[in-house]
Amino acid sequence: xxxxxxxxxxxxxxxxxxxxxxxxxxxxxxxxxxxxxxxxxxxxxxxxxxxxxxxxxxxxxxxxxxxxxxxxxxxxxxxxxxxxxxxxxxxxxxxxxxxxxxxxxxxxxxxxxxxxxxxxxxxxxxxxxxxxxxxxxxxxxxxxxxxxxxxxxxxxxxxxxxxxxxxxxxxxxxxxxxxxxxxxxxxxxxxxxxxxxxxxxxxxxxxxxxxxxxxxxxxxxxxxxxxxxxxxxxxxxxxxxxxxxxxxxxxxxxxxxxxxxxxxxxxxxxxxxxxxxxxxxxxxxxxxxxxxxxxxxxxxxxxxxxxxxxxxxxxxxxxxxxxxxxxxxxxxxxxxxxxxxxxxxxxxxxxx
Numbered sequence: 238x239x240x241x242x243x244x245x246x247x248x249x250x251x252x253x254x255x256x257x258x259x260x261x262x263x264x265x266x267x268x269x270x271x272x273x274x275x276x277x278x279x280x281x282x283x284x285x286x287x288x289x290x291x292x293x294x295x296x297x298x299x300x301x302x303x304x305x306x307x308x309x310x311x312x313x314x315x316x317x318x319x320x321x322x323x324x325x326x327x328x329x330x331x332x333x334x335x336x337x338x339x340x341x342x343x344x345x346x347x348x349x350x351x352x353x354x355x356x357x358x359x360x361x362x363x364x365x366x367x368x369x370x371x372x373x374x375x376x377x378x379x380x381x382x383x384x385x386x387x388x389x390x391x392x393x394x395x396x397x398x399x400x401x402x403x404x405x406x407x408x409x410x411x412x413x414x415x416x417x418x419x420x421x422x423x424x425x426x427x428x429x430x431x432x433x434x435x436x437x438x439x440x441x442x443x444x445x446x447x448x449x450x451x452x453x454x455x456x457x458x459x460x461x462x463x464x465x466x467x468x469x470x471x472x473x474x475x476x477x478x479x480x481x482x483x484x485x486x487x488x489x490x491x492x493x494x495x496x497x498x499x500x501x502x503x504x505x506x507x508x509x510x511x512x513x514x515x516x517x518x519x520x521x522x523x524x525x526x527x528x529x530x531x532x533x534x535x536x537x538x539x540x541x542x543x544x545x546x547x548x549x550x551x552x553x554x555x556x557x558x559x560x561x562x563x564x565x566x567x568x569x570x571x572x573x574x575x576x577x578x579x580x581x582x583x584x585x586x587x588x589x
Contacts, residue, residue, distance in 0.1 A: 248583065257284065259332075263340045266332030266352025281575045282521065286336035286431045289406060298431045299521030301571035305339060307462075307563060308434035311443035312342035315427060315435055319401045321372060323347035328364055330375030334405060337429050348372070358383040366395040374427070377404035381413040384420070396420060403427045409487035411477065426478060428486035432522045433461045433564065440475070440482020446563040449484075450543065450554040458492045459484075462564020463541040463556050464524045465496045494551030496543040497525040498565075501555075502536035505569055514572035522568075539565055 259265035259273065262284055278285055282299040289295065300308070321327070327343075329335060329350045335343075343350060351370065353360040361383045364370070373380070380402055387393050400422035404413060409426045417424045429435035435443050436459075449457040449470075456469045468489045476482030498518075503511045508528065515526035525546065533540075538559040545551040556562055 261340070262336065263343055263350050264332045264335040266329060266335075266350075267354070267356050268332060269356040281571065283339075284336065286333060288431050288523075289333070296523055297521075298523070300336075300339070301521070301568060303571040303574070304434075304564060304567040305341060307444060307446070307567070308339050309341045309345065311429070311435040312338040313345055314443050315403070315425075315438050316342070316346050316348055316372075318438060319372070319403075319423070319425060321346060321348050321401075325349070325372055326351045326368070326370045327372040327374060328353075328361075328368070328370040330361060330373070330379060331406065333431070334374055337405075337431055337434055339434070358386055362387055362390070362392055362396075365397065365400075366392055369397045371397070371399065372401050372403070374403035374405055376406045377410035377413045377424075378407065380404065381410050381416050384413075384416050398422070401425065405429070408489060409477070411487070414477075424478065426476070426486050428484075428489075430466065432524075433464070433466065436461060436466075437482075437484050437486055439478045439480055440484040440486060441480065442484070444563075446561050448554075448556055448561050450552075452492060452494065452551065454493075456490070456493075458494075458496070460543065460554075460556065460561075462567070463539065463562035464498060464518070464522065464526075464564055465492070465543060467492055467495070469493070494549045495546040496549075496551070496554075497527055497546045499527050499529050499542045499544050500532060500539070501529050501542050502533035502538070502540035502557075503569065504536055504539055504566070505573065506535050508532050508534055510572060510576065511569070513576070514569045517572055518565075518568055538562070539569070541565060 283302045283305055284300055286298050287295045326349050329352055332352055335350050353364055387396050398421045402422055402424045404424055405427040414424055426439050428437045437443055446462040448460040452458045452469050455472050457472045458469045459466045469492045471485055471488050474483040476485050500511055505511050512528050515528055518524055518526045539562045540557040543554045
């Protein structure tokens with residue numbers, strides 16, 4: 238038996254297990270906010286990442302294989318809109334931003350993410366002046382402060398002109414625009430999150446499944462694929478960067494009313510599948526999804542109602558357009574695929 242285990246076992250040893258390192262995710266760069274920890278990643282997700290946690294604990298986020306096409310298309314569109322070329326480097330100031338793109342974006346565009354040697358403004362200036370990248374992505378106040386440092390340190394003339402600055406992660410620091418103009422640089426307000434990927438750039442949607450829902454007091458709440466983001470925007474529209482952007486992403490605020498998602502109808506044949514998907518969405522996306530007791534299964538489209546969560550006052554919203562529930566549909570597909578596959582580890586079998 239010992240010989241058979243060593244020679245013919247279909248279950249891998251620890252040394253034989255597949256490994257997905259930060260290099261494989263193209264996110265192998267330094268940060269001062271994390272430690273590098275190996276984890277067992279479930280086969281039913283493409284990869285794991287985490288929220289940025291600017292005001293609260295960082296939470297683990299799972300990204301399923303099924304939702305990758307829309308995430309990748311959004312990331313590719315963002316790079317194409319600024320004329321990114323194959324073989325160009327994208328200087329990434331905060332490595333986890335690569336996970337918002339997903340590796341396939343860089344495989345498809347042949348744009349190469351590059352990182353700072355250290356997580357600091359000085360290291361950013363060194364990278365700008367020495368490596369002279371055209372494309373840069375980082376938090377807008379960090380970019381502004383670093384470029385102002387260049388003036389004080391006598392490095393202004395060494396900073397390359399014509400930069401393309403993707404400002405992401407936090408609301409756009411409007412003072413960056415004046416600093417960028419002095420460098421003949423363009424600034425792009427890239428809005429998204431780890432849970433959903435990139436959502437909009439310069440106020441223009443990068444996805445087709447966005448819903449803007451009246452929240453009152455002249456603001457609109459945003460849902461992606463039927464799931465609320467928790468962000469709201471002025472209903473007046475328009476973007477400081479001009480163009481056709483109608484979503485002022487730099488003026489976002491947390492919604493006054495938190496919403497739970499209630500599934501009223503589903504394309505799934507089984508209510509149990511929908512209930513399991515609801516639990517999975519809470520675990521990997523942090524969004525509360527409930528199933529209506531009178532759920533219609535086998536429907537032609539998924540119908541989602543966004544209801545005020547307990548303790549909040551506000552309006553309910555119905556999303557029944559299949560073009561606006563794509564993300565929910567993809568997560569439901571992921572649940573269905575997971576159920577159709579037998580468990581791959583015989584030492585962990587749940588029995589009734």
